[in-house]
Amino acid sequence: MSLVTLPKSYSPSEHEPSVTARWESAGCFHAEPGGAGEPYSVFIPPPNVTAALHLGHALNNTLQDVLVRVARMRGRNTLWMPGTDHAGIATQSVVEKRLAQEGKRRTDFTREAFVERVQAWKNEYEAVILSQLRLMGASCDEARTRFTMDPVCTAAVREAFFRLFQDGLIERGKRLVNWDPVTQTALADDEVEMEEVDGHFWYLRYPLEDGSGHVTVATTRPETMLGDTAVAINPRDPRAPALRGKRVRLPIVGRIIPIVEDDYVVMPLALGGDPLDAKAQFATGFLKVTPAHDPNDWELGLRHGLEAITVMAPDASISDRHGWKDCSDEARPFCGMSREAARAAISQWFKANGLLEGVKPYRHSVGHSYRSHVPVEPYLSDQWYVKVTDPRLAHSALSAMADDQFDGVRPPTTRRLGDGGLRFFPARYARTYQQWHEGIRDWCISRQLWWGHRIPVWAKAFEPGATPAQGAWESKGASELRRTLSDGRIELFVCVPESRDQAIVPELVAQGYTQDPDVLDTWFSSALWPLSTLGWPVGARFSMEGMLDTFNPSAVLSTAREIITLWVSRMVMFNRYFMGGRLPFRHVFIHCVVQDGFGQKMSKSLGNGVDPRDIIATHGADAMRFVLTQISTATQDVRLPVDVLCPFTNQAFAPQTTTTSSGHVVAAPTQTCPTDPSKTMVSAFGAATGVAEPTRERPLARNTSARFDIGRNFANKLWNASRFALAQLPSDAPAPVSDSAVAPARLIDRWILSRLARSVSTINASLAEYQFNPIADALYDFVWRDFCDWYLEAIKPTVKSDPVQQAILRAVLDAILRLMHPVMPFVTETLWDPVRSIHRAKVTGLDLPLSELCATARWPEPAASLVDSAALAQFDTVQALVLAIRNLRGERKVNDRRKVVLHATSGALALVHAAAGVVETLAGLERVVGSSEPRPGTAVALAFMGEELFVSALVDQVDLGAERERLASVIVDRERAAGGFRGRLSNAGYLAKARPELVEETRRLLAQAEADADAAKRTLDALTASVGG
RNA sequence: GGGCGCUUAGCUCAGCGGCUAGAGCGCUGCCUUUACAUGGCAGAUGUCGCAGGUUCAAAUCCUGCAGCGCUCACCA
Structure with a gap:
């Protein structure tokens, strides 16, 4: 190919589709267990099927692709496992929101019909996500694409649940959970967001039973007093001895409740309370105890054997139908009120009856559902838990940590497989991981949803003495768990492994057992991702023999900070538990956060995310990838000011903004063309949040960002440098100079080869530490500054007549395409054919074996001898x-x-x-x-x-x-x-x-x-x- | 309240003990010379948040302060 055949500038959209097609037809991203080379695998953090990917995902996937492509070029047997996550509550929520727009609710459908609706949504967005990955050049093994509810993943979930159940690591508990009254499901601790709210302290008087006076409690939630079962006082409180053994009459309800002594109670300032404790300023020394509606009270109740009385319905309205037996006539009018209404009504009642001692304003933080954003109600309910506090799980996660990243001295133990093998990049995140595990609490895994993995447990309650014989179901291959209910009956839980479904389930149903209606927390299936995608434990059934042993553990998990606790931790615990200590991955790389121009994290729920397809459209996939690589630094999250591209004029402009109710600055839902005010458009934010629907007259405006210009310019620079070099190296030039390798004679040639070797060293060292910004900078400096500005300019008069220099130019250009490929795969693959087709002569110390595709070409490893220090120093001068x-x-x-x-x-x-x-x-x-x-x-x-x-x-x-x-x-x-x-x-x-x-x-x-x-x-x-x- | 991070040119960020502190964008001047105007050449712009300390030497290490952000915990 000559200069004439390559156009003057690189046009990404003209080449990207055909390059993708070539990779696909070559099947070069497909990995098999028997493939050549040492295995190298990466599991994609499966994106939620709730919405399309944004630039945050593009960043993570670009960095993974860089690692994966380098590994492939280094000859490793490389697997990048793609897939998506069903994201139980999130996906169900978006579908329910969609239904609400049609005026319908989930309960208007059968469970099956509703799940079908969600399935349709999933199909739509799974396709979008996979196409986005393809457009950005992600070299995933598409044939192995997984979804967390695939049969093969379901098999893993069933096996894991059964084994944990059988091993006593899953238990049924009636405990306080974080209850979302809107979605009406339990939430894990990490699904709760703390938000500052302005509230009040109400000071309520509870009369002593003997009429000798009253005690005053301070509370932020008067409505919960209906469920009070004690008043607590600190035993060191001077008033305590006089009150010992006394009881109070709970206003409204009339319940007689004890005064208990517990040193959890904060002493008021006047009685020597800790002045540094904000609570002491507000405390009276008396604490109302509502075990069914407050986590601390629950603990206190357990210590003193107090009754827990639930006074709310699942929608958080006051109700006497969920375990509240002594509802009085006085209390009944409050039933049916919302939490908020009851709070006002009850404080009013206390005021009206002269029992309200005072009210003080108080600002404090309250847990809100990350999904519905209403305050979480601590709610007493039956849930399934994984006992992650068990040493078999929690301790295993800690012992996995690399010795030098563990803070403190760890107890000497016998080393087992996987111990000390887990390493974080940057290292400081090891501390986050460690602290989470040191304070870990049991994991509530049941969710009152319809979208997810149904819990494989069948239950039935029996009168005492009527229970089946111990082990009756176990003899058939199931596992059993028994529990005594408060009414004395025995509840029998039978967990069935998938392989015994047909043999046991019909019998269970016939005997009146019912399957638990709940589904598992999404993270339960995510935690199995590095196992389930490889066919554990049923690889043979799905023709995936050898996958597990070849590709687990994976090399590295690349993810965001907040995922350390949600996902990394659980993958480590599960993989180690089920695989005899084996780790799911050796390295954890935490990448930086992509923020919008206002310093806010891009998120699906806020709708401020930029669709990578927008950037690919304006700048090309390579430009996007290069810039995302370049901005990936170890400590600094990155701001990406976003412009709007006017669909009428194709001009970028800074959007008009608006502030959301949550205080976030976002692009206004509709925008006006800056040059023609008669034309309006819908912003990506407007479309993503559904606030404004694009129409023909008011079309959708894509986003763009000038930050990606460098990448676009760089791709074009590489294109033209190659175009020029090719013109110096015509394919009809004389045969190779010689069979033996060529050594540089000129200073300029010795210099460029030295610089090449130095650059490769820098890139390799940065790759090993997952430092991406230095990789991009090294590429940019070498290609643009050294190669284009100095080398190409310098050799113009000599290269046409110097065969040795021609050989060196070709070798350096060839090496550049290889080095650039992981970051900019499209332009390099496009240039690969013309470059590899021109005549070659080997250069001493630079082995560049021929290859059909750049994607599978050997990664350059210049010999150390190529670095000529004298040439470097002399060329500096x-x-x-x-x-x-x-x-x-x-x-x-x-x-x-x-x-x-x-x-x-x-x-x-x-x-x-x-x-x-x-x-x-x-x-x-x-x-x-x-x-x-x-x-x-x-x-x-x-x-x-x-x-x-x-x-x-x-x-x-x-x-x-x-x-x-x-x-x-x-x-x-x-x-x-x-x-x-x-x-x-x-x-x-x-x-x-x-x-x-x-x-x-x-x-x-x-x-x-x-x-x-x-x-x-x-x-x-x-x-x-x-x-x- | 605990933990982590950030504060360097107008903007977005590198540098993290030792050349006269850098890059990209933006800005100024020159250049349409047959790779590239998505370009080339040259130039201007910084008390490296503030105050102490360690050191022969501090943007870089330590301490304190101020501001910003993330995260965990806590709803008396």
Whole structure:
């Protein structure tokens, strides 16, 4: 291919689809257990099927793809497992929201019909997500794409649940859960968000039973008093002895409840309470105890054997139908009220009856559902728990940590498989992981939803003495759990493994057992992802033999900070538990957060996410990937100011913004064309949140961002550099120089090969540490600055006639395409064919085996011997000389085409000769002459490396005033520098303690600065003399 | 309240003991020279948040302070 056949600029949309098609037809992303090379696997964090991916996902997937593509090029047997997550509550919520727009509710459907609706949503968004991954060039093994509710994943969930059940690690508990009264399901602790709210403290008087007075309790939730079963006081409280054994009559309800003593109770300030404890300022010393509606009260209730009385319905309205037996006539009017209404009504009742001692405003944080955003109600209910506090799980997660990342001393134990093998990048996240496990609590896994993995447990309650014989179901292959109910009956739970479904379930149903209606927490199936996607435990059934042993553990999990506790932890515990200690992955890489232009995290729920397809449309996939790689730093989350692309004019503009009720700044749902106010459009935010529907007259406006311009320009630069290089290397050129490898002869060639080798070292070192920004910078510097700006410009006069240089140019270009490929796969694959087809000769120390596709080409590993330190140092000086001459030209505004003459002293002359024409080419020199040659009066002086050089033919007329000014400023600058070095060298401490080579270097720099200043001074004197003073 | 991070050029960010503190964008001037105007060449712009300390040497390490952000915990 020649220059003529490649267009002048790179147009991503013209090449991306065909490149994707070539990868697909080659099947080069498909991995098999028997494949060549050491296995390397990565599991994609399966995105939720709730919505399309945004740039945060694009960032994570780009970084994974970089790792995966490098591994593949290094000859590893590489698997990148793609897939999506059913995201129980999130997906059910979006579908329910959609139904609500039609005026329908979930309960208007049968469970099956509703699940079908969700399934349809899932199908739609799964397709969108997979197509987004393909568009951004993610080299996933598409044939192995998984969904967390696939039969193969379901099999893993069933097996895991059964084994944990059988091993006593799953239990049924009546405990306080975080209850979402809107979605009416239990939430895990981490699904609760704390939000600051303005509330009040109400001071309520509870009369003593014996009429001898009252106690005053302080509460933020008066409505829960209906369920109070005690009042607590600190045993150190001086009032405690007098009250010992006394009881109070609960207002409204009339319930007689005890006063108990517990040191959990905060003492009021007046009685010596801790002044640093905010509660002490508000405390009365008496605490109302509502075990059924407060987690701390629940604990306190357990300690004192108190009854827990639930006074609310699942929708958090006051109700006497959920375990509240002693509802009085006085209390009955409150039934049916919402929490908020009851709070007002009950405080009003206390006021009306003279029992309200006071009210104080109080700002505090209250748990809200991350899904429905209403306050979570601590609610007593029956749920399934995984006992992750059991050492078999919690301890295993901690012992997995790498020794040097574990904070503190760990107890000496016998090492087992996987111990000490888990490493975090950046290392500081190990602490997050460790602290979470040290404070871990049992994991509530049942969710009162319809979308998810149905809990495989069948239950029936029996009268005492009527229960089936112990182990009756176990003999058939199931597992049993018994529990005594509060009414004395025995509840029998039977957990059935999937393999015994047909044998046991019909019998259970016939005997009146019913399956638990709930589904499992989504993270239960996510926790099995590295196992379930590989066919555990039924690989043979799904023709996946060997997958598990080959690709588990994976190399690295790449994910976001908040996922450490939600997912990383649980994968480690489960993988280790089911696989004899084996880790799910060796490394955990935590990437930075992509924020919008206002510093807010991009999120699906806020609707401020940018669709990667928008960026691909305006800049191309490679541009997006390069910039995402470049902005991935270890400590800094990244802001991405987003513009709106007007669909009428195709011009980008900063959107008008609006502030949401939650205080977030977002693009307004509709935008107006800045150049034509009659035209309006719907922003991506408007469409994502459903606030504004795009129409023909008011179309959807895509997002874009100028941040991606660098990537687009870089892809184009690479394209044109390749185009130029190809023109120098015609395919009909003479045969290879020789069969033996070519070694560089010219300084410029030795330099570019050294720079290549150095760049590869930098990239490899950064890859090993998951530092992506330095990779992008190294590529950019090497390709743009070294290769394009210096090398290609320098070889223009010589390459056409120098076969050795041609071989080196081809090899360097070939290596560049390989190095760039993981970050910019499309443009490199497009250029690969023409580059690989031109004639080749081996270059010593740079082995680049032929390959059909760039995607499967060998990763360059230049020999260490390719780094020529002398060439690097000498070319540094060449660059300094070129820059000095260019600087002169720039100052004099010399036309680029005007050739000048350099009058060089011996040192500079030697340098120019060593560079063999490069200085002349890059500095625009007509010729270089010795300083003994006569020079014209228009010659301008140049202080360089302590020598006094002149440049002539620069200008026709020397402006003596300007010249004097310039020389004076050179002298000032050089003397200032010399002063700095002198100061350092006159410091005895520096001479004594700094590294000797550093001192030596400073001496050299001082000598040079002084010589430069002297040279400039001499020139200035001569100038003054020639003018005649 | 605990933990973590951030504060460097107008903007977005690198650098994290030692060359005269960098990049991209933006800005100024010159250049449409046959790879690239999505370009080339040159240039201007910084008391590295503030105050102490350690060191021969601090943007870089330590302490304190101020501001911003994330995260965990806590609803008397």
